[in-house]
Amino acid sequence: xxxxxxxxxxxxxxxxxxxPDGLLAVRAAEGDEEAFAVLVQRHGRPLLDLARxxxxxxxxxxxxxxxxxxxxxxxxxxxxxxxxxxTWMHRITVNRCLTMRHRRxxxxxxDTVAEPAATDAWGQPARSAEQxxxxxxLVRALGExxxxxxxCWILREVQGLSYKQISHVTRSSEQAVxxxxxxARRSLQEAMGPWR
Amino acid sequence: xxxxxxxxxPPESLGADGTGPKPGAADxxxxxxxxxxxxxxxxxxxxxxxxxxxxxxxPHISSCPHCREAAEGLSAVTAASQALRTGDRPGLEALADxxxxxxxxxxxxxxxxxxxxxxxxxxxxxxAAAKVLRQAADRVPGARAAACRFVPVGDGVDLRVTMTxxxxxxxxxxxxxxxxxxxxxxxxxxxxxxxxxxxxxTVVDVLEQxxxxxxxxxxGGA
Numbered sequence: 001x002x003x004x005x006x007x008x009x010x011x012x013x014x015x016x017x018x019x020p021d022g023l024l025a026v027r028a029a030e031g032d033e034e035a036f037a038v039l040v041q042r043h044g045r046p047l048l049d050l051a052r053x054x055x056x057x058x059x060x061x062x063x064x065x066x067x068x069x070x071x072x073x074x075x076x077x078x079x080x081x082x083x084x085x086x087t088w089m090h091r092i093t094v095n096r097c098l099t100m101r102h103r104r105x106x107x108x109x110x111d112t113v114a115e116p117a118a119t120d121a122w123g124q125p126a127r128s129a130e131q132x133x134x135x136x137x138l139v140r141a142l143g144e145x146x147x148x149x150x151x152c153w154i155l156r157e158v159q160g161l162s163y164k165q166i167s168h169v170t171r172s173s174e175q176a177v178x179x180x181x182x183x184a185r186r187s188l189q190e191a192m193g194p195w196r
Numbered sequence: 197x198x199x200x201x202x203x204x205x206p207p208e209s210l211g212a213d214g215t216g217p218k219p220g221a222a223d224x225x226x227x228x229x230x231x232x233x234x235x236x237x238x239x240x241x242x243x244x245x246x247x248x249x250x251x252x253x254x255p256h257i258s259s260c261p262h263c264r265e266a267a268e269g270l271s272a273v274t275a276a277s278q279a280l281r282t283g284d285r286p287g288l289e290a291l292a293d294x295x296x297x298x299x300x301x302x303x304x305x306x307x308x309x310x311x312x313x314x315x316x317x318x319x320x321x322x323x324a325a326a327k328v329l330r331q332a333a334d335r336v337p338g339a340r341a342a343a344c345r346f347v348p349v350g351d352g353v354d355l356r357v358t359m360t361x362x363x364x365x366x367x368x369x370x371x372x373x374x375x376x377x378x379x380x381x382x383x384x385x386x387x388x389x390x391x392x393x394x395x396x397x398t399v400v401d402v403l404e405q406x407x408x409x410x411x412x413x414x415x416g417g418a
Contacts, residue, residue, distance in 0.1 A: 019340055019362075020362070020401070022401065023340060023342045023362055023401065026342040026343050027330065027341075027342065027343075030306070030323060030326055030343060030344065030345075031304040031305070031306060031322075032323070032326070032327055032330070033296065033299055034327075036296075036299060037292070037299075040292045040295050041292060044288045044291060045288055048291070049280075049281075052280075053280055065291060066291055066294055069295040069299075070298050070299065073295075073298075073299050074302070131276075131279065134272065134275065134276040135279040135280070137276065138276035138277060138280070157277050157280075158277065158280050158281050178227075178240065178244070179227040179240075181244075182227060182229075182230065182239070182240040182243065183227075185243050185273065188273045189269050189272070189273055192272040192273045192276060
């Protein structure tokens with residue numbers, strides 16, 4: 001059980017930075033905050049990327065990921081390791097994002113995208129106007145996708161997850177994942193036509 | 197919409213990362229709305245191959261003008277999505293701090309365990325005791341503790357520890373488990389003052405062998 005073995009560093013950091021997720025999750029479930037802090041550091045960045053793409057802005061993304069981690073901490077004592085921690089955490093974050101999207105309108109309207117800014121919706125320094133416009137158009141097109149398609153596309157193209165991992169996160173077959181990914185690509189291709 | 201099998205051999209695999217289709221599963225359109233190019237390839241498959249660039253599963257796709265055009269159709273999406281993957285991102289630190297502040301405020305002590313003190317007036321939180329005993333187990337090279345629970349024995353202050361462990365296999369397990377048990381017993385008595393009568397250890401995971409720079413370990417991989 002638990003997950004794949006990891007090499008132990010010669011320094012043997014007793015804080016647990018060299019430990020596999022499964023072992024850290026067991027410790028965290030028993031109230032070990034340090035173990036949980038390692039998990040937050042290890043998984044926070046990709047989950048933030050995921051939430052930013054799902055929600056369209058960094059502020060909401062931070063809120064979603066913060067809520068997801070706090071929820072995970074509370075639910076860890078009941079976490080049965082039937083899914084890898086990585087997958088479980090992705091699911092919690094996705095659900096949090098979906099709840100937040102229901103609660104508020106999509107944050108990126110045409111107006112906000114067109115506004116010039118020192119940093120764009122992704123917190124990046126200004127790039128060329130055309131690149132920025134293309135990225136904004138992609139974000140807008142993503143926001144118009146069916147939720148399942150958007151999620152599969154983000155998990156594959158931004159997170160780099162394999163079809164198998166995506167199927168675990170979304171609790172669907174790999175075939176269904178491939179179908180959603182194809183439809184997402186086709187819709188995005190149409191939306192991005194003017195940028196070819 | 198079907199495709200001529202002989203004209204459209206399935207790519208056997210798109211690579212070792214599990215993203216490729218299963219062999220034999222690619223002969224017919226996977227989804228009702230897939231599109232077949234004039235040369236008989238599935239648009240979905242062309243795009244998959246274009247995006248999983250490390251592999252050249254179907255050499256036809258890179259040489260055929262129809263397929264190339266179909267793959268290039270995705271180029272604007274690919275270029276724009278680059279910014280979503282590689283852009284500078286705000287730091288994780290502030291977020292991690294906020295999460296951990298909330299976590300630390302939600303104290304999860306667990307049961308209170310009696311210390312081996314004559315008046316039986318002293319107690320320690322199970323979570324705190326477990327943390328100390330896990331550290332004792334971790335001090336044994338090639339061992340890492342996972343779960344650590346306490347079971348009362350009788351009516352007094354005696355306790356039994358049940359611990360799960362990840363262990364390397366470069367040495368016989370019984371030796372290592374014995375060492376862990378000794379370390380845990382010593383720490384329970386000396387550091388905590390708990391009356392631990394037994395330590396039950398279950399190995400639940402295997403750790404890769406430690407790098408050769410640690411003295412006393414065999415160099416080389418597992």
